[in-house]
Amino acid sequence: MTLLKLKQEQLARLTAFGWNEQREAEMGMYGEYEPARVIAQHSNLYRIVTGSGELTAEVSGKFQFEAAARSDYPAVGDWLAVKELPGESRAIIHAVLPRRSAMIRKAAGPMVAEQVIGANIDVLFIVNALNDDFNLRKIERYLVAAWDSGATPVVLLTKSDLCSDTAARIADVEAVAPGVPVHAISALQGGGIDALASYMRPGSTIGVTGSSGVGKSTLLNRLAGEELQQVQGIREDDARGRHTTTHRELFPLPGGALMMDTPGMRELQLWEADEGREEAFADIEALALSCRFRDCRHESELGCAVKAAVQDGSLDSRRLGSYRKTGRELAHQARKERAVSQRLKKNAAKRQPAAGRNDRSVED
Template sequence: MNLNENEQMQAFGWNEHWKTRFLADEYKEMIPARVIAQFANQYRVITQHGECMAAVSGKFQFEAIRRSDFPGVGDWTAVQPLAGEKRVVIQAVLPRTTVMLRKAAGSIPEEQVIGANIDTLLIVNALNEDFNIRKIERYLIVAWESGAVPVVLLTKADLCDDVAVKIAAVEAAAPGVFVHAVSALQDMGRDALSPYLQPGCTVALTGSSGVGKSTLLNWLAGGDLQRVQGIREDDARGRHTTTHRELFPLPGGAVMMDTPGMRELQLWDAEEGRQEAFADIEAVAAACRFRDCRHEAEDGCAVKQAIADGTLDPRRFASYRKTGRELEYMNRKEQTVSKRLKKSAEKRLGTNSDRRKYSQMDE
């Protein structure tokens, strides 16, 4: 197998880094494959033989501890081909360079993989009635935590009369993050995205329904890769067009991941990402008189002073505190559930041990 000459694999981001990683781990009798789409517990992958369906092995399921241990779109995996079938079995997931997580739906706190091995995360927000800086801040937390480079993309610029003002507002809420306004309808802003769409790079689109992610993908791809739907005119909210995560090769050599719109992005284990997203507030807080300052009524609070003199937006500080409380709550809930699961596992192991002991006595 000559991996360097495999154009199908290269179109989905296969390069020397992944080749070296795969060969170094010596996955005997296996071949590399990238997960390019996910449908519940089934995956579509790309191998040197082309696209095929895949499922994880029984051993993989048994050894997986967390939901995030399972493959996600963008993961590179080691698969075992099935003789005479157009299917493969996933035996292992190669170590990820980046991973975007959120809290999975449901009452049990567990993480869900949104995408893996993403180089640039395009946070998409529309310049219409759905424009929301606080929502952008939440996506920035997840982006910084993932390890990918965040970029804010303001779509539907043709519907906005004060684009420059909106860009300035986002830049103030996203220190150090590039912000671009684009319009697929008017073919505006394409050149600004070129640096992120280099050959071999994986770029992901994320944002709420109706912000124009699928339209953006079709525009950059030069064809109708994803079906698009209109939005409700009264509140600018869209219906879910994309129903699953999927990778698409772009003409210039980059790979783009489209994801379903999220009504609400629930944070998961992202304190470092929060600190990065609110780096300006963290810097101000470092000047507080007391190291454990809660920024409420303490003397010498630099944060309260910054709000009073107008250098810190109180709405941004409220968002900072809200996400902090959310992460603290999730951490406590996760610890409680983890202890319960640990006791349950120990009980099961004890029961199995007793069964083996009595079985040996009977013999």
Template sequence: MLFVYGWNERWQAAWEANRPVNTTAAQPARVTAQYSHTYKIVCESGERLANVTGKFEHLALTRGDFPAVGDWVSAELLDDRHAVIHSVLPRQSAMTRKVAGQTNEEQIIASNVDELFIVNALNQDFNLRKIERYLILAWESGARPVVVLTKADLTEEADLRVSEVEAIAPGVPVHAVSALTNQGMEKLLPYLLPGQTIAVTGSSGTGKSTLLNWLSDANIQRVQGIREEDARGRHTTTHRELFVLPGGALLVDTPGMRELQLWDADEGWKEAFSDIEEMAAGCRFRDCRHEREAGCAVKAAIQQGTLDPKRLVNYFKTERELARLARKEKRTEQRKSVSAVKSSPHPRKSARGKVRLAEEEE
């Protein structure tokens, strides 16, 4: 059963290295769905509903420490329907977002993902700048990004759109598909290998749930229409859940996202704009800001037509956004440190928060 959900020698080794010492009844399980504070897990003997133990909840420092869809956990079975979770095995990758509201805290969207399908529809929702931000999410998470342009039947310029995305996503595979006309599935099949975990992310109305149903050849997820005048969709997926496809691949469907907020994603930002970073290496001055300096290779690329000026604008915009958020996080950490010193008998043992690329759900 566990091998169907991606268990392998690597995870077996991780289990042996992190096996709980406080109970002999614990066994490995994978989180396949999350409903508020309750989880659905699958273990060797089947599915259970589970909650974390009181000790787990007490020791968790942030929401990001709690289990997420895709996590491998140590679970103790209580009966044929229920279990408790003792711990989470170290994650190989993690898609994260900032929790809603003003709180500076991470929440795991999905973990242990091998590929991330970034879905954007070939209708009025098509937006290169939005795809750039999703690429930052992918690179920061540790998953391999794949851009899937859905609803290819709505345009006669699908090949042009693919070329435009390839220009802003160096080295990233880009595929145009249509579930309605059964176009392009053969391009996605090489990713759907047994035991591989794929997460699907994108805005509401881009066809994520339709894509899942199409790839599984079944109505796994309910779908809804969109407002054609602005291509905005209503929520179909309301929670994160992992499904096993007929060929053995595992696919995580996630709720539609309205807005992406960056949260300490410096490495993901550099990777997403790697072409500009490489151009900047050719500038005459090492500290070139790519504005009015002589010998600027980035400005030269714009003049030669090899770099879209809008891409450079987004590069600067995300750089400023990350710097602003870093300052905000630093102030938050300073306040936490002061609070810990005042309240703790051991002031040197204050906790440090985690930071990740974040996105806000619609």
């Protein structure tokens, strides 16, 4: 499979969804298959785009057998190696190409497992509304996941038409998001939308994440110039929205960029995001370098530069509290993961002797 062998029409269709020479090289080991990208997921069925057009797909039996975890399965945004079924509008997924980025959270429920929200995202819009649902601590959590994903985070403060002091809110967010662009917009009225043009590069994938009711679908419709997603209002008593988007989907935009809309999340549970935490709290990490002790916990130790910053007012105590909370959460999650891993190893070890005895009895 080479770019020259692909028909011009097929190549144009794939290129519109981000296909490039790097992906072409990765397909080299899958010469018998066709490239495709996941544009939507409905349970175990996937909607994909190939050079031939849109198809429905599912993973092969071998893929299911070899998948070690749910996160090994395709996610929206993934590039795939597939085999189209002749005479049908279906295909079989045989492999997932390497992910350049992946936004991951802990799967809902008691099971210790990761869930891929979206893959191969270049820019991640973290959306928070400028109404009663405005929450700096929530933005911090999303920034941890965003930095850990490998995508470039951008904070969008929507519904600016409902805020009387937008500049102050922007300053508040910039204080907890060092180095991250922050834009106040009104997707409904179009205010501030022009500032997003620099992110809309042809072939780039932009993820949109945030709670329900913050205006993600309204933003998508504004940028697309048409109503791609249905929009519902928010509850006036608590400024919270109802779920409008029910699944993740990748939409081409007029300028050539792609936008991934995702369902609103009531709570973002972090997953193995130590590096993301360091990036999201880079200001605290920088202060910690001046602490007297390298293993300083920033609580009651002498010579703690972080506590000193809180005392002199240069660091908000609530931000330090958020830093500690995410640290405890990630440590607790790591302990649970180790416990599950150890249990699986023990179960495997228990089965091994029995298998050995069975083998010997056959030989005898």
